[in-house]
Amino acid sequence: MHATDTDILAAAETWRRDGRDVALATVIETWGSAPRPVGSHLVIDGGGNFLGSVSGGCVEGEVITEGLDVIADGRSRILEFGVADETAWRAGLSCGGRIRVFLERVA
Amino acid sequence: MRIETLRALNAERAARRAAILVTDVGDGEQRLVREPDIAADPLAEALRAHLTSGRSGLVEAGGRQLFLTVQVPPVRLVVIGAVHISQALAPMAAALDLAVTVIDPRTAFATPERFPDVDLVPLWPDAALAGPVPPLDRYCALAALTHDPKIDDPALAAALRAGCFYVGALGSRKTHARRVERLTAAGFSEAEIGRIRAPIGLDIGAATPAEIALSVLAEIVAAGRAGGSA
Known part of the structure; x- marks a missing residue:
């Protein structure tokens, strides 16, 4: 596991302990030239603050928006991004890769 | 993820002990498997293989997709x-x-x-x-x-x-x-x-x-x- 990704998990714990609402995103699968490896994390709080990266910037905005929904309803979900995806026009990976991201609430 | 699970995962890392977080990506169910408990785990073979490679990844088991977050102390x-x-x-x-x-x-x-x-x-x-x-x-x-x-x-x-x-x-x-x-x-x-x-x-x-x-x-x-x- 990448050193910075372990820092993300430490931050997720600290944020939650501090009483913030927290969602955690994890890259669970990649195809092609995905910018961040499987296991990469992004942590999001209820205010839209975030640490870490799942795609080097391409789809973070979308993941953060979905993260706020996960914080609201508590249901984990899987997001998929790629140039062939129907969401590509708003949040595609310019590199041509595809990624699946698991998003969960830390409660 | 329950905060207790996250805390336990972080504690294993701080103590330089290997552990794997198993997440059912279908329903979000999770459990933490510490290295000494791998042998007795139903997923022992897959867990051992991932621990050896040091890589996180998806596995299929019993018709479910499970994500293994592998945490190995840095060498x-x-x-x-x-x-x-x-x-x-x-x-x-x-x-x-x-x-x-x-x-x-x-x-x-x-x-x-x-x-x-x-x-x-x-x-x-x-x-x-x-x-x-x-x-x-x-x-x-x-x-x-x-x-x-x-x-x-x-x-x-x-x-x-x-x-x-x-x-x-x-x-x-x-x-x-x-x-x-x-x-x-x-x-x-x-x-x-x-x-x-x-x-x-x-x-x-x-x-x-x-x-x-x-x-x-x-x-x-x-x-x-x-x-x-x-």
Whole structure:
């Protein structure tokens, strides 16, 4: 596991302990030239603050928006991004890769 | 994820213990499997394989998709001897993401000029390992390179006691035979002493310091990937 990704998990714990609402995103699968490896994390709080990266910037905005929904309803979900995806026009990976991201609430 | 699970995962990492978080990505159910509990786990085979590779990833089990978040302590390399080989070894080890520490009580050898940007500890190994250098564990590799038993032996003994996944010692077969006698007299068993790789390094016909460093690092990578660590 990448050193910075372990820092993300430490931050997720600290944020939650501090009483913030927290969602955690994890890259669970990649195809092609995905910018961040499987296991990469992004942590999001209820205010839209975030640490870490799942795609080097391409789809973070979308993941953060979905993260706020996960914080609201508590249901984990899987997001998929790629140039062939129907969401590509708003949040595609310019590199041509595809990624699946698991998003969960830390409660 | 429950905060208790996250806290437990972070605690395992802080203690330099391997653990795997198993997440059912269909319903979000999770459990943390600590390394000693892997053998008795229904997913033992997959968990062991992922721990050995050090890579997180998806597995299928019973028609469900499970994501394995693999957490393995970062490998440390402790080098005994601020010698010529170590000068070549330190930057090559850093390129392999190994955290390198060089220990040598001889202050003429252990100078920042000879080892720029290297964690250098100018102390006897016992003193270094009792203080400034974190304790050895099974996610450490130790390479003893001084040729001097007064410096190498205590470090080798500490590495064997700590169960380092790799323990190597420079020196000819004759030098090693004498080392075996000393360690036997110090109370180490044949099996324990047999864990020392000597002569050190894969046999690639290495001649220069950099080539010997390469052969040592290749041996460390092989030991790690064979399941010792990494």
